[in-house]
Amino acid sequence: MPASPLDNQLIVTLDRDIVSSSGETVPVIAPFSGLVLHELPVSSENDVRDAYARARLEQLAWARAGFAHRRAVLLRAHDLVLERRERMLDIVQSETGKTRGQAFEEIFQVASVTRYNALAARPVLRGGRRRAGIPLVVTTRVRYRPKGVAGVITPWNYPLSLAAMDVIPALAAGCGVVQKADNQGALSILALRSAFIEAGVPEQLWSVVTGDGSTIGSAVTNEADFICFTGSTATGKRVAAQAAENLTGASLELGGKNPLLVLDDADPRKAATDAAYACFSSLGQLCVSIERIYVQRPVAADFLREFAEVTGRLKLGGAFDYSTDVGSLTTQAQLDRVSAHVADAVSRGATVAAGGRARPDIGPLFFEPTILTGVTPEMECFATETFGPVVSVTIVDSDQEAILAANSSAFGLNASVLSGSPRRAFRVAAAIEAGSVNINEGYRGSFSSIDAPMGGVKQSGLGRRNGPEGLLRFVDAMTISRATGLLQLPRLGREFAGLAGPMLLLARVLKAVRRR
Missing domain, CATH: 3.40.605.10 (Aldehyde Dehydrogenase; Chain A, domain 1)
Known part of the structure; x- marks a missing residue:
C-alpha cells in the first residue's frame, strides 16, 4: 500500500x-x-x-x-x-x-x-x-x-x-x-x-x-x-x-468519557446504527465520541444484538475514496493503548461482543471496532478515556439509573440520548452533566452547530468555542462612560446630603418600572 x-x-x-x-x-x-x-x-x-x-x-x-x-x-x-x-x-x-x-x-x-x-x-x-x-x-x-x-x-x-x-x-x-x-x-x-x-x-x-x-x-x-x-x-x-x-x-x-443512553422507547435497530457511528467515527479518536452506553433493560437484548451486527458489518480499509466505513488508528501509541485496554478488560472478566482484534492484514494500525460487556470499575477502560474504537455496554433499569451512571464520571464533554419521545429525551438530557448533549444523534448535532457554544465541564475543560x-x-471589553452635564454628581459631603434623598427615590422608581 x-x-x-x-x-x-x-x-x-x-x-x-x-x-x-x-x-x-x-x-x-x-x-x-x-x-x-x-x-x-x-x-x-x-x-x-x-x-x-x-x-x-x-x-x-x-x-x-x-x-x-x-x-x-x-x-x-x-x-x-x-x-x-x-x-x-x-x-x-x-x-x-x-x-x-x-x-x-x-x-x-x-x-x-x-x-x-x-x-x-x-x-x-x-x-x-x-x-x-x-x-x-x-x-x-x-x-x-x-x-x-x-x-x-x-x-x-x-x-x-x-x-x-x-x-x-x-x-x-x-x-x-x-x-x-x-x-x-x-x-x-x-x-x-x-x-x-x-x-x-x-x-x-x-x-x-x-x-x-x-x-x-x-x-x-x-x-x-x-x-x-x-x-x-x-x-x-x-x-x-x-x-x-x-x-x-x-x-x-x-478529555471525555462520553455516555450514550438508550431509553426503552427507542427503536433498537436505529439506535444500534446511530450508536455505531457515534462510537467508531474516526475509529473513536474524537474527543466527543461515545465510550459508554447505558441501555434500559426492555430493549437491551435487541439493541445489543443489532449493535453487534452493525458493528461487525463495518468495512475497514485505507481507501482514498468513499468505499470504507472505518479507517485506521493514527499512531502506534494509539494502537498500543487500545490493545492494552481491551486485553486488560478481557483478563478481568469482560466479554467481547464484537471486534476486539488488531488487523495487521489490512494495515499496521487497524483495529476492529469493539463492543465490551461486563466492564467493571477495576478495568482500565471503565473510567479512563480510551480514545479509540472501544465501547462498553451496561444494562440499567430506569431513566434515573441511566442519568446517575452517565454523571458518575470525572468528565463532562458530550453525551447522547436515544429515545422515541422528544419530551422525555429533553428531560433526560437536561439532567446530564455535560457541555453538550445530542438527542437521537451521537455528536454531530452539537458539533456542527457553530452558532452554539461547545466545551466541557468538570475535567473536560474550561471556556467555550463556537x-x-x-x-x-x-x-477585551472596555466600558466608556460620559457625564452628560445634565446634573453634577456629588463630590462633597454637602452635595451628597442634598442628593441622597432624590437618588434613593430614583432607585425605588427604577425597581418599580423594572429598569435594569
Whole structure:
C-alpha cells in the first residue's frame, strides 16, 4: 500500500511555511501503510518567539482594517477551501488514517466555521450603548478590543476542524495567531492556512510552529495574549497553570468519557446504527465520541444484538475514496493503548461482543471496532478515556439509573440520548452533566452547530468555542462612560446630603418600572 497519493512537491511547498530555523526534521508516518509520509521541519523556542513578534506587527494593521475587510477575506477563504477539498481530503486521510467520509466532515466543518465567524464578528463584537447607572446623567458604551496574538495548540485527530474552531474566530476578531500544530496533523493545517493566505490573510499574521510540546509548548503559552488548547486533561492542566502565572486567559477542550443512553422507547435497530457511528467515527479518536452506553433493560437484548451486527458489518480499509466505513488508528501509541485496554478488560472478566482484534492484514494500525460487556470499575477502560474504537455496554433499569451512571464520571464533554419521545429525551438530557448533549444523534448535532457554544465541564475543560462565546474569547471589553452635564454628581459631603434623598427615590422608581 502506498504511503499516500500526495505529490512530493506539494509536501515540500507546505513544509516551507513552517517557522523553523533549526534545520532539524522528524519523520511523519502515514497510518494506512506505516511508511514515512515526509520529514517535517521542527521549530525552536526562538522560532516561536520570532513568530509572535512578526504576528504582533501584522495584527495591528489587521485590526485597523476593520470588520468589512476581514469578512471579505474570510469569505474568499471559505470558497477556496471548498474548491481545494479533494486535495485537502487526501492530506487529511494521509496524516490521520480516517475514512474519506469522516475527512469530508472536517471540510464541511471548516466551511461552516469560516462562514459563521466572517458574518457574526461585526454584530457580536461591534459593541454599543449600555444602560447607565443614572439615566440621562451618564451615558455608557462598551467597545471590544482584540487581545493581540492568540496561541493555539491543536492535536492530530481532527487537524482541520480543531484548527478552524480556534484560529478563524481569532482572525475574525482582529487577532493574530501562532499555532503549534501536532507533527501528525501539520500538513493538513498548512494546507488550510495556504487557502487563507491566498484569500488575503497576511502570511505573518497566522504562523505555524511544530515540535515536541516539552520543547516549545512553554514558549507558545508564555508569549500568547490568549491561549487555546485542545488535548488531554493532564496536559491541559499544565497549560492552564502556566497561563495563570501570566494572568493569560485560556480556553481548554480536554478529555471525555462520553455516555450514550438508550431509553426503552427507542427503536433498537436505529439506535444500534446511530450508536455505531457515534462510537467508531474516526475509529473513536474524537474527543466527543461515545465510550459508554447505558441501555434500559426492555430493549437491551435487541439493541445489543443489532449493535453487534452493525458493528461487525463495518468495512475497514485505507481507501482514498468513499468505499470504507472505518479507517485506521493514527499512531502506534494509539494502537498500543487500545490493545492494552481491551486485553486488560478481557483478563478481568469482560466479554467481547464484537471486534476486539488488531488487523495487521489490512494495515499496521487497524483495529476492529469493539463492543465490551461486563466492564467493571477495576478495568482500565471503565473510567479512563480510551480514545479509540472501544465501547462498553451496561444494562440499567430506569431513566434515573441511566442519568446517575452517565454523571458518575470525572468528565463532562458530550453525551447522547436515544429515545422515541422528544419530551422525555429533553428531560433526560437536561439532567446530564455535560457541555453538550445530542438527542437521537451521537455528536454531530452539537458539533456542527457553530452558532452554539461547545466545551466541557468538570475535567473536560474550561471556556467555550463556537457561537458568540467563541468570538468573545479573543477580545477585551472596555466600558466608556460620559457625564452628560445634565446634573453634577456629588463630590462633597454637602452635595451628597442634598442628593441622597432624590437618588434613593430614583432607585425605588427604577425597581418599580423594572429598569435594569
